[in-house]
Amino acid sequence: MAHTRGKTNAIGLHKNDYRGDDTTLCAGCGHISIGSQIITIAYELGLQPEKIVKISGIGCSSKSPAYFLNRSFAFNALHGRMPSVASGAMLANRDLITLGISGDGDTGSIGLGQFKHTIRRNTPMVYIVENNGVYGLTKGQFSVTADDGQMSKYYGKNELPSMDLCLEAIVSDGGFVARSFAGDPKQLRPLLKAAISYNGTALLDIISPCVAFNNSAASTKGYEWVRDHDAPLHDITYVPLREEITADYEPGETRTVTLHDGSHIILRKLDKTYDPSDRVTAIRALEHAKEEGTLVTGLIYCNPGRASIVETEMLTEVPLAHLPEAELRPREESLHKIMAGM
Amino acid sequence: MAVKDIKTYSSATEAKQDSQVINDFSILVATPNGSGSQTSNLVLLRALFKMGIPSNGKNLFPSNIQGMPTWYTIRCSQDGYVARREQVEIAVLMNPETATSDLAKVEAGGVCFYPESAGYELTRDDLTYYPMPVKQLSKQADVSTSMRTYIANMVYIGVLSQILGIDLTEIEAALQWHFSNRDKLVHNNISVIRSAAEWAAQHLTKTDPYQIKRSSATEGLIMIDGNSAAALGAIYGGMTVMSWYPITPSTSLADNLSHYAKMLRTDNEGKATYAIVQAEDELAAIGMVIGAGWAGARAMTATSGPGISLMSEFAGFGYYAEIPAVIWNIQRMGPSTGLPTRVSQGDVTACYWSGHGDTKHICLLPGNAAECFEFGWRAFDIADRYQTPVFVLSDLDLGMNSWMTEPFNYPEQSMDRGKVLTAEQVASNGFQRYLDVDGDGIPYRTIPGTEQAGAAYFTRGSGHNAAANYSEDSQDYLDNMARLQKKFETAREQLPLPVTVLEPNSNIGLIGFGSTDPPITEARDLLAAAGVTSSYLRLRALPASATIRDFVEAHDRVYVIEMNVDGQLHKLIQLQLPTLAVGLCSLAHCDGQPLTANWIVTAVLAKEGDKYGTHTR
Numbered sequence: 001m002a003h004t005r006g007k008t009n010a011i012g013l014h015k016n017d018y019r020g021d022d023t024t025l026c027a028g029c030g031h032i033s034i035g036s037q038i039i040t041i042a043y044e045l046g047l048q049p050e051k052i053v054k055i056s057g058i059g060c061s062s063k064s065p066a067y068f069l070n071r072s073f074a075f076n077a078l079h080g081r082m083p084s085v086a087s088g089a090m091l092a093n094r095d096l097i098t099l100g101i102s103g104d105g106d107t108g109s110i111g112l113g114q115f116k117h118t119i120r121r122n123t124p125m126v127y128i129v130e131n132n133g134v135y136g137l138t139k140g141q142f143s144v145t146a147d148d149g150q151m152s153k154y155y156g157k158n159e160l161p162s163m164d165l166c167l168e169a170i171v172s173d174g175g176f177v178a179r180s181f182a183g184d185p186k187q188l189r190p191l192l193k194a195a196i197s198y199n200g201t202a203l204l205d206i207i208s209p210c211v212a213f214n215n216s217a218a219s220t221k222g223y224e225w226v227r228d229h230d231a232p233l234h235d236i237t238y239v240p241l242r243e244e245i246t247a248d249y250e251p252g253e254t255r256t257v258t259l260h261d262g263s264h265i266i267l268r269k270l271d272k273t274y275d276p277s278d279r280v281t282a283i284r285a286l287e288h289a290k291e292e293g294t295l296v297t298g299l300i301y302c303n304p305g306r307a308s309i310v311e312t313e314m315l316t317e318v319p320l321a322h323l324p325e326a327e328l329r330p331r332e333e334s335l336h337k338i339m340a341g342m
Numbered sequence: 343m344a345v346k347d348i349k350t351y352s353s354a355t356e357a358k359q360d361s362q363v364i365n366d367f368s369i370l371v372a373t374p375n376g377s378g379s380q381t382s383n384l385v386l387l388r389a390l391f392k393m394g395i396p397s398n399g400k401n402l403f404p405s406n407i408q409g410m411p412t413w414y415t416i417r418c419s420q421d422g423y424v425a426r427r428e429q430v431e432i433a434v435l436m437n438p439e440t441a442t443s444d445l446a447k448v449e450a451g452g453v454c455f456y457p458e459s460a461g462y463e464l465t466r467d468d469l470t471y472y473p474m475p476v477k478q479l480s481k482q483a484d485v486s487t488s489m490r491t492y493i494a495n496m497v498y499i500g501v502l503s504q505i506l507g508i509d510l511t512e513i514e515a516a517l518q519w520h521f522s523n524r525d526k527l528v529h530n531n532i533s534v535i536r537s538a539a540e541w542a543a544q545h546l547t548k549t550d551p552y553q554i555k556r557s558s559a560t561e562g563l564i565m566i567d568g569n570s571a572a573a574l575g576a577i578y579g580g581m582t583v584m585s586w587y588p589i590t591p592s593t594s595l596a597d598n599l600s601h602y603a604k605m606l607r608t609d610n611e612g613k614a615t616y617a618i619v620q621a622e623d624e625l626a627a628i629g630m631v632i633g634a635g636w637a638g639a640r641a642m643t644a645t646s647g648p649g650i651s652l653m654s655e656f657a658g659f660g661y662y663a664e665i666p667a668v669i670w671n672i673q674r675m676g677p678s679t680g681l682p683t684r685v686s687q688g689d690v691t692a693c694y695w696s697g698h699g700d701t702k703h704i705c706l707l708p709g710n711a712a713e714c715f716e717f718g719w720r721a722f723d724i725a726d727r728y729q730t731p732v733f734v735l736s737d738l739d740l741g742m743n744s745w746m747t748e749p750f751n752y753p754e755q756s757m758d759r760g761k762v763l764t765a766e767q768v769a770s771n772g773f774q775r776y777l778d779v780d781g782d783g784i785p786y787r788t789i790p791g792t793e794q795a796g797a798a799y800f801t802r803g804s805g806h807n808a809a810a811n812y813s814e815d816s817q818d819y820l821d822n823m824a825r826l827q828k829k830f831e832t833a834r835e836q837l838p839l840p841v842t843v844l845e846p847n848s849n850i851g852l853i854g855f856g857s858t859d860p861p862i863t864e865a866r867d868l869l870a871a872a873g874v875t876s877s878y879l880r881l882r883a884l885p886a887s888a889t890i891r892d893f894v895e896a897h898d899r900v901y902v903i904e905m906n907v908d909g910q911l912h913k914l915i916q917l918q919l920p921t922l923a924v925g926l927c928s929l930a931h932c933d934g935q936p937l938t939a940n941w942i943v944t945a946v947l948a949k950e951g952d953k954y955g956t957h958t959r
Contacts, residue, residue: 073790074800084626088633117622316613320582321638328580339749342564
């Protein structure tokens with residue numbers, strides 16, 4: 001794409017270089033807003049689009065990678081199996097920036113096993129759940145994150161409890177667990193940036209209203225309810241590596257988390273007692289919000305110290321996919337030696 | 343064609359009336375599993391092999407950790423026959439629970455070794471019996487009480503060695519090999535073996551005709567199981583990502599891969615040039631393999647029947663989306679519990695047609711350990727060349743049992759990474775992921791991370807056009823399916839070709855694949871001795887080369903021999919050669935045990951005697 005004018009980012013690309021196809025999602029779908037924020041942060045961070053892989057499962061959420069980052073590689077996989085494909089791609093090439101795009105059905109139901117095991121292995125990737133509480137593409141069945149008592153025109157009342165994916169991630173030893181809202185770009189952008197810097201599986205459970213099937217005033221996945229009940233834990237600022245932290249906060253008012261790549265997250269406390277490095281605090285905050293009927297958003301839990309699968313597998317610095325034949329095929333003498341031992 | 347009345351395996355029985363039977367008999371060792379008999383059996387087998395006697399060992403084990411009956415059979419054959427036999431000449435009956443039925447497997451005039459205090463009845467009067475002081479000698483051994491059960495198995499090695507003439511220095515060398523020179527273990531075991539041999543020398547008088555005599559028939563050969571061979575092959579093929587889930591009988595492939603990868607594929611800084619991940623299930627294992635193959639790795643998995651079922655959706659996806667992957671299927675018996683630790687060739691059609699929609703897959707069919715090694719590396723080349731999942735169909739017998747083989751040949755060609763475009767090539771020539779540029783049906787691909795505008799593409803399943811754009815257009819679908827078919831046809835003659843032995847003037851041909859090669863080879867000799875000569879085609883890949891038509895046309899009747907019940911390969915060949923279908927007869931048999939030459943001979947002769955009846959089942 002040739003551009004002759006307009007603003008460019010650190011690697012000389014225009015924002016247009018990060019755009020996708022025209023969306024085929026419903027007008028007003030939360031997934032569209034999330035895509036816009038992905039475009040914005042990729043542009044702002046100056047990411048090389050071809051270094052990004054967008055991997056998704058099946059469902060409305062998993063269609064959405066077609067609508068952002070057209071210059072990136074993409075893989076629309078099988079239902080519930082985005083995590084394994086993303087893991088394989090990452091193992092093949094540790095230099096890739098892996099964006100996993102999933103939904104609440106894709107992750108919480110058919111993909112729950114892969115979700116939890118990928119987090120357990122701490123495979124470096126941004127794991128985005130576009131969470132709307134329903135199966136949109138198959139016309140509104142309840143998903144596992146649907147509210148207890150949620151009503152559907154066709155399916156009636158949901159009688160089952162709602163699964164909290166952030167809780168599931170925390171108990172699976174997830175080291176970066178965040179919740180945000182498609183309608184809150186100001187919070188979403190720094191979280192997305194920090195997730196990319198995190199050395200491991202970074203979960204972003206993003207409430208993303210389904211305007212077709214689950215946007216009633218009572219729905220905890222609807223625009224109105226979330227706007228009224230959003231209880232952010234902190235204001236979040238992401239400071240990339242080499243950028244100075246500008247100190248415009250009062251001492252004691254902020255908490256800084258340093259990530260693997262040297263970047264920082266600055267959390268300006270809204271709730272003075274909240275400590276996102278404490279798992280029990282995080283779990284309590286989620287349980288408390290549920291009782292209270294609010295939606296806790298922000299970086300709920302962060303443990304930047306966990307080793308990722310890159311370290312546990314002791315992978316070479318050079319991505320496996322780039323190793324030359326000389327590194328991959330042992331010499332002939334070694335085979336003769338083994339044969340002689342047989 | 344005159345069919346003489348033949349008697350199979352007569353050599354041993356007839357010869358022993360004269361005097362000695364040398365290097366030509368089978369030994370059955372019956373034990374409860376979990377008693378450590380695998381060590382002693384492998385040591386025995388290796389010692390025989392190192393004495394120059396062609397031999398093969400087969401482990402028949404239950405799906406159980408401790409207590410259920412296990413059998414190990416060793417066949418020695420000066421003529422080099424290594425197929426299973428139904429009967430044995432020598433039985434070592436360490437398991438009272440199965441002793442009576444085990445005794446029935448011994449040929450008349452055979453030998454039975456039994457523990458002195460076994461407590462079971464030795465009912466047959468046509469056998470030679472040798473007692474063994476198992477309890478007494480294991481009590482005397484200088485080992486902890488917990489090790490006594492294991493050491494008990496060394497007693498039969500000692501007694502057998504003394505009676506049959508197996509060289510104890512070779513036994514000791516085999517122990518050294520088995521225990522990787524851990525001297526204490528070697529010492530403990532060889533001490534018991536030597537005491538047992540001494541006891542036998544003092545207390546037993548040899549009255550049977552069976553003898554082991556040093557030979558040179560295994561000179562230059564090695565002994566290895568197919569799963570180890572496959573693992574080594576994969577390592578020399580540049581495997582970079584392996585994801586798997588434990589399942590018998592494929593687990594030892596993954597275990598050996600880890601073992602050899604650590605040894606051979608650790609770089610100068612101690613880093614791994616590979617990743618081996620034990621996944622949470624087969625769905626994830628194949629998902630990682632597909633993701634890794636897409637991103638430029640040489641990715642593989644190893645599994646067995648149930649895993650194949652779980653992997654089928656991704657296998658079909660890989661066919662449509664054109665992603666290289668290697669899937670080893672160490673075949674075993676059908677679903678769930680019962681016979682999962684028994685051999686079968688029952689996944690031929692499951693693999694060939696794995697996935698929903700119109701999918702079909704390249705399947706490689708290794709017939710021996712050397713081919714397990716060769717296909718271990720070649721499968722990656724084929725997967726990369728054709729950008730598709732490649733199944734390699736081994737089985738429990740080939741994969742887990744020990745086979746004699748020529749030492750493996752180092753790959754004779756550089757790795758073939760297939761049609762991969764660099765950033766520069768994309769910049770100068772452009773790129774459409776699914777465009778048939780060369781007219782062979784194989785498109786070009788780029789590897790994620792290739793830094794060039796236009797290098798990226800969107801991978802999907804069924805609906806895409808040549809530029810990899812989303813499409814629900816009928817013509818796009820038809821065009822893509824036609825190209826995939828063309829690609830499949832391109833592969834057909836480039837895959838490992840059948841190995842064919844044409845017997846002039848023979849009316850019948852045999853077709854087989856995989857681990858049935860030894861029984862088919864032996865059966866052909868037995869049939870020839872009965873006046874029925876046969877040609878032989880051993881298939882090594884699917885889709886089958888068009889040349890199989892010549893083979894089928896050259897014979898009145900062609901028997902397709904395989905270890906399943908439905909005659910799966912037989913049906914595939916009939917589909918390939920519909921006008922020749924009536925001349926193709928299925929000889930399919932699957933009872934959990936490796937096929938025997940005797941079964942094949944009997945089945946062929948039955949059909950040949952019934953020429954004008956129905957040949958197709």
